Amino acid sequence: MTSMIKVLLAEDQSMVREALAALLGLEDDIEVVAQVARGDQVLAAVGAHGVDVALLDIEMPGCTGIEAAARVHREFPRVKLVVLTTFGRPGYLRSAMEAGADAFLVKDAPAAQLAEAIRKVLSGERVIDPTLAAAALAEGANPLTEREREVLRAAADGSTNAELAKALHLSQGTVRNYLSTAIQKLAVRNRAEAVRIAREKGWL
Amino acid sequence: MTSMIKVLLAEDQSMVREALAALLGLEDDIEVVAQVARGDQVLAAVGAHGVDVALLDIEMPGCTGIEAAARVHREFPRVKLVVLTTFGRPGYLRSAMEAGADAFLVKDAPAAQLAEAIRKVLSGERVIDPTLAAAALAEGANPLTEREREVLRAAADGSTNAELAKALHLSQGTVRNYLSTAIQKLAVRNRAEAVRIAREKGWL
DNA sequence: CGATCCGTATGACATCTGTCATCCGGCACG
DNA sequence: CGTGCCGGATGACAGATGTCATACGGATCG
Numbered sequence: 001m002t003s004m005i006k007v008l009l010a011e012d013q014s015m016v017r018e019a020l021a022a023l024l025g026l027e028d029d030i031e032v033v034a035q036v037a038r039g040d041q042v043l044a045a046v047g048a049h050g051v052d053v054a055l056l057d058i059e060m061p062g063c064t065g066i067e068a069a070a071r072v073h074r075e076f077p078r079v080k081l082v083v084l085t086t087f088g089r090p091g092y093l094r095s096a097m098e099a100g101a102d103a104f105l106v107k108d109a110p111a112a113q114l115a116e117a118i119r120k121v122l123s124g125e126r127v128i129d130p131t132l133a134a135a136a137l138a139e140g141a142n143p144l145t146e147r148e149r150e151v152l153r154a155a156a157d158g159s160t161n162a163e164l165a166k167a168l169h170l171s172q173g174t175v176r177n178y179l180s181t182a183i184q185k186l187a188v189r190n191r192a193e194a195v196r197i198a199r200e201k202g203w204l
Numbered sequence: 205m206t207s208m209i210k211v212l213l214a215e216d217q218s219m220v221r222e223a224l225a226a227l228l229g230l231e232d233d234i235e236v237v238a239q240v241a242r243g244d245q246v247l248a249a250v251g252a253h254g255v256d257v258a259l260l261d262i263e264m265p266g267c268t269g270i271e272a273a274a275r276v277h278r279e280f281p282r283v284k285l286v287v288l289t290t291f292g293r294p295g296y297l298r299s300a301m302e303a304g305a306d307a308f309l310v311k312d313a314p315a316a317q318l319a320e321a322i323r324k325v326l327s328g329e330r331v332i333d334p335t336l337a338a339a340a341l342a343e344g345a346n347p348l349t350e351r352e353r354e355v356l357r358a359a360a361d362g363s364t365n366a367e368l369a370k371a372l373h374l375s376q377g378t379v380r381n382y383l384s385t386a387i388q389k390l391a392v393r394n395r396a397e398a399v400r401i402a403r404e405k406g407w408l
Numbered sequence: 409c410g411a412t413c414c415g416t417a418t419g420a421c422a423t424c425t426g427t428c429a430t431c432c433g434g435c436a437c438g
Numbered sequence: 439c440g441t442g443c444c445g446g447a448t449g450a451c452a453g454a455t456g457t458c459a460t461a462c463g464g465a466t467c468g
Contacts, residue, residue, distance in 0.1 A: 179456075378447060
């Protein structure tokens with residue numbers, strides 16, 4: 001072979017990360033040259049190792065894989081980005097694409113698709129599950145405003161209106177208004193459902 | 205070597221499952237003889253392949269890895285059980301141990317501990333993260349009654365009292381009473397927090 | 409410039425939620 | 439046998455939540 005494909009692996013759970021490394025290690029044209037456990041370590045590692053492809057989990061401490069993807073895309077536009085996630089939320093796919101991802105894989109998919117996706121993005125292809133792509137398009141864009149998202153996110157842990165108001169420097173009435181509009185936009189009956197639905201769609 | 209250690213791998217996410225298989229495949233005394241993606245397929249697979257060790261993820265469709273562990277323990281008491289989970293919830297550890305697990309690992313732990321744990325349980329040892337064990341002991345037992353757990357579980361998706369009452373064949377007042385006592389036992393201020401805390405502790 | 413949307417806020421109102429006291433029947437434990 | 443605890447229920451009450459109308463300043467867009 002002319003040269004190995006250099007891959008960075010970003011995933012917070014060591015066992016999964018090292019297992020994925022073992023999996024990719026079985027491919028004789030792929031070499032895992034760096035592993036990180038936090039989103040905020042991705043950029044530095046990409047710079048340090050001259051990687052060809054970054055494989056990014058979404059759920060990570062530090063920053064999400066999507067944010068990391070956006071940064072890498074800005075700083076190193078030639079590095080290919082594969083986003084890997086547990087949750088096939090259409091909103092995630094949308095954000096990942098906006099962040100410049102070249103492939104979007106769910107961990108439910110067969111392992112063989114991983115190496116395959118790495119080779120495909122390197123040859124300029126994009127890799128997206130067609131079912132997910134359809135779902136993302138069918139779902140439409142996130143209807144929530146930035147503020148509504150913030151309030152909903154803050155309300156997710158069961159905080160009361162008074163606590164939300166204090167935390168976000170808003171009046172209690174305003175908090176209620178935002179939650180009310182969010183509840184209506186999501187067509188649900190209370191904040192708890194709103195949080196759940198927004199999460200499921202990847203809108204939070 | 206005299207004989208390979210036969211391992212069953214139960215984990216719903218194909219990519220993770222096959223990656224773990226690749227990882228274990230690197231060990232020359234371990235052989236993954238079966239893989240399943242659902243909890244309710246574990247028992248049959250254990251019976252069919254004469255496995256020495258079953259490696260069980262907790263979060264799985266069909267039934268949880270803990271339930272699967274309990275069944276295997278009843279039917280095949282000589283099969284060693286390693287429970288693997290994303291979440292280091294003390295309540296999970298407790299339930300896993302009660303189900304007859306020999307080892308309890310979190311996916312955060314270094315990959316090397318996996319093969320190590322498999323060898324240790326086969327030699328009769330138990331493998332438990334000491335930090336987690338301490339947390340499980342410090343936390344005490346689940347204070348919620350079966351009914352309180354059920355109601356809380358049903359309330360987790362944001363259902364209203366009326367819906368809960370209908371779904372559980374209870375009066376609305378009774379639903380409120382159960383939620384109220386659960387809220388007090390968990391020392392929180394509303395059902396949303398109660399759900400969150402109970403989840404975190406693995407009491408749901 | 410006017411229309412529209414966002415962020416913020418208030419007040420009033422209806423409904424939902426959480427608490428408490430109280431009750432019943434059943435079951436377990438000393 | 440009494441004393442608890444659990445499952446189940448009712449009614450009353452206070453406080454939290456959700457809805458609606460309305461308002462104002464700023465931004466954006468035609």
